[in-house]
Amino acid sequence: xxxxxxxxxxxxxxxxxxxxxxxxxxxxxxxxxxxxxxxxxxxxxxxxxxxxxxxxxxxxxxxxxxxxxxxxxxxxxxxxxxxxxxxxxxxxxxxxxxxxxxxxxxxxxxxxxxxxxxxxxxxxxxx
Numbered sequence: 814x815x816x817x818x819x820x821x822x823x824x825x826x827x828x829x830x831x832x833x834x835x836x837x838x839x840x841x842x843x844x845x846x847x848x849x850x851x852x853x854x855x856x857x858x859x860x861x862x863x864x865x866x867x868x869x870x871x872x873x874x875x876x877x878x879x880x881x882x883x884x885x886x887x888x889x890x891x892x893x894x895x896x897x898x899x900x901x902x903x904x905x906x907x908x909x910x911x912x913x914x915x916x917x918x919x920x921x922x923x924x925x926x927x928x929x930x931x932x933x934x935x936x937x938x939x940x
Contacts, residue, residue: 814841814874815917820913820914820916820920821843823932824872824920825872828937830873830924834875841876842872842873843871844872876916877919880916884922900918900921900922900925
């Protein structure tokens, strides 16, 4: 799981994705420590305890499988791989932002496919 500052930033700025979160076992979230500004990252282990972090404005870090579910129906793994490979090749060829993990690539793919947005380096921008 990518818990880098870069991934936290693109996840936090993906408001469309953040608004759809429904916490479940195994989710990754980031809580900002307002004193030190150091994120505390953890995986949930119980749905019932999630109310405790709601007031801390958690940032959801969707896993690859969760991102894949947003754009693909069924188990067409070959089709998914081809679609993502085409998307990745187009972004590399156009010298657009290069993402540093598969979670980042999948989030970029979801944002482009569902919301027609691209990452500028600072925000998701409609194209």
